[in-house]
Amino acid sequence: AQSVTQLDSQVPVFEEAPVELRCNYSSSVSVYLFWYVQYPNQGLQLLLKYLSGSTLVESINGFEAEFNKSQTSFHLRKPSVHISDTAEYFCAAGRGSQGNLIFGKGTKLSVKP
Amino acid sequence: KAGVTQTPRYLIKTRGQQVTLSCSPISGHRSVSWYQQTPGQGLQFLFEYFSETQRNKGNFPGRFSGRQFSNSRSEMNVSTLELGDSALYLCASSLGAGTNTGELFFGEGSRLTVL
Numbered sequence: 001a002q003s004v005t006q007l008d009s010q011v012p013v014f015e016e017a018p019v020e021l022r023c024n025y026s027s028s029v030s031v032y033l034f035w036y037v038q039y040p041n042q043g044l045q046l047l048l049k050y051l052s053g054s055t056l057v058e059s060i061n062g063f064e065a066e067f068n069k070s071q072t073s074f075h076l077r078k079p080s081v082h083i084s085d086t087a088e089y090f091c092a093a094g095r096g097s098q099g100n101l102i103f104g105k106g107t108k109l110s111v112k113p
Numbered sequence: 114k115a116g117v118t119q120t121p122r123y124l125i126k127t128r129g130q131q132v133t134l135s136c137s138p139i140s141g142h143r144s145v146s147w148y149q150q151t152p153g154q155g156l157q158f159l160f161e162y163f164s165e166t167q168r169n170k171g172n173f174p175g176r177f178s179g180r181q182f183s184n185s186r187s188e189m190n191v192s193t194l195e196l197g198d199s200a201l202y203l204c205a206s207s208l209g210a211g212t213n214t215g216e217l218f219f220g221e222g223s224r225l226t227v228l
Binding site: 036041042043045046049100101102103104106 | 117146148155156157158161169171203205216217218219220221222
C-alpha cells in the first residue's frame, strides 16, 4: 500500500534561517508528488507539484522540492523563511487517474522572530 | 472565479444524529473528493466523485456516504454520529478524475463537533 511519511511533526526555526521539511513516500509504481500548505482555519493550498520532467520544482514564494527516486523522497526547502511561512505543510502522493491523494501527517512550521 | 464553497462551516451535533455537508466545486470542475482531517489521523480520504459516479472510496464505515449531482455539487452524509466523527471535513475539486491533473482545490472545510 502506498504511504507518505513526514519525519518531523513540528519544526521551529528563526526568521531568515533555512528550513527543510522532510517527506518520504513508498510506491512501486510511478507517482505524482505534492506539497500543500494549510494556514489556521483555512483549507489546503497547493504549494508545488512534481508530475514529470525536471526533478527540482519551485513555488512562487521561494520554496523548492526535489524528487529523488532512489531515496523515495520529496523534501521541501526554503533558503530563508519569513514569519508569514508559519503554517502546517502536508506532503501528498498520487498515482494519477487510478487513485486519490495520500497525505502525510503534516509538519507544523513555526517561524520565530 | 469563485473557489470551492463548503457549507455549513461549523456545526454541532449529538451522538446518534445524522449530518449532511455540502460542497460546490469550482465552476467547470467535474471531480469532487472528500477528506476527513483530525489531529490524530491527519487527512484521510473518504471518497471521490466524477460525473455523478463514485470512483474511489476510502476505508470508512458505511455510515459515511456521498453523492454528486449533475451540476457537480456534492454532498456527504454521516449517519448515527459517533464522538470520533468530530473532525474537519474538507472537500476538494479538480478538472479531471484522479490526481494526474496535478492539483486539488480545497474548500475551507466544515468543522463538525459531535457531543
